[in-house]
Amino acid sequence: MTQYNAIERENRMTDSGFLEFLSARRLTSITGSSPYTVGSQSGQFYAVDLTWQTDRYSGSMEGTWHCSCPARDACRHIAAVVDMRWAEAAAANDYDGMDVMERER
Ligand SMILES: [Zn+2]
Numbered sequence: 001m002t003q004y005n006a007i008e009r010e011n012r013m014t015d016s017g018f019l020e021f022l023s024a025r026r027l028t029s030i031t032g033s034s035p036y037t038v039g040s041q042s043g044q045f046y047a048v049d050l051t052w053q054t055d056r057y058s059g060s061m062e063g064t065w066h067c068s069c070p071a072r073d074a075c076r077h078i079a080a081v082v083d084m085r086w087a088e089a090a091a092a093n094d095y096d097g098m099d100v101m102e103r104e105r
Contacts (some may be wrong), residue, residue, distance in 0.1 A: 021087070025080045038077040044069070048081045 012018045013029055022028060029039035035049035046069040053062050065078040 021084070022080070025076055025083075027077070027080055030081060030084055036081050038067075038080060040069075040077070046077050048077050 013031065022030065026041045027038060028041055029037070031037045031039075035047040038046050038048050040046065046067055048065065048067045050063050050065050053064065054060070055062055064073075065082070066073055067075050067077045069075050069077055
């Protein structure tokens, strides 16, 4: 299992590909690890995190993303973190989608 950590993400803040990724989403930074701190080009910083609940009927795990921005839980900050996590997983040849998100716990 591949582990991702905050230090790798801090280092990536100097990577031109990652800066392009951020710029395309009107963001300036994504740091930390659930909760992530997402910097917007507006100068604001928002906290994005993932919480897990167990469905009381099926017993399956369901993850829910939250963001502290005014748009609440339907925003580009969450979308950017999810995109980043998928890109990280793909870069590590890790295509087990559920497992990728479970690591946020
Ligand atoms: Zn947001």
